[in-house]
Amino acid sequence: MAVRFNPGLLGSMPPSSFQQLLFRGSALNFQLTSDQPLTKVYGGSAYTVTGIFARQRSGGASVICAGGIYDAAAKGGNAWVAAAQSWVTLASGVIVPAVVAITAVVGSANLILSLTTGSTAACTADVYVFGVDMT
Numbered sequence: 001m002a003v004r005f006n007p008g009l010l011g012s013m014p015p016s017s018f019q020q021l022l023f024r025g026s027a028l029n030f031q032l033t034s035d036q037p038l039t040k041v042y043g044g045s046a047y048t049v050t051g052i053f054a055r056q057r058s059g060g061a062s063v064i065c066a067g068g069i070y071d072a073a074a075k076g077g078n079a080w081v082a083a084a085q086s087w088v089t090l091a092s093g094v095i096v097p098a099v100v101a102i103t104a105v106v107g108s109a110n111l112i113l114s115l116t117t118g119s120t121a122a123c124t125a126d127v128y129v130f131g132v133d134m135t
Helices: none
Strands: 019-029 047-059 066-072 076-081 095-098 112-117 123-133
């Protein structure tokens, strides 16, 4: 039996109060150490992050790969994911959860993947950032 979403059960809680996809990066190159911006996919102007996940799209397993996700260029601003985050386990069929370094901050800027150490093997992955619209 399929379970259907019934918005009538939500009462007066606005949909923006629920966890949703905030940003997405498609086919990001995990060999690069330069900034790779994520695309904003929600309609608000302020957010807080609750989870970040990466899924490999092409290439071999990620090798010696670490880096963070920031809200300013050149590893500036808030580090939503620390520079020491390992992406080594990115491989076919593996989803890597990142450790969200800060949860009490409300962000308003776009997010950027900026690796400290790029993978020595070719590897692209999609990155998904989930959170709550705080607008």
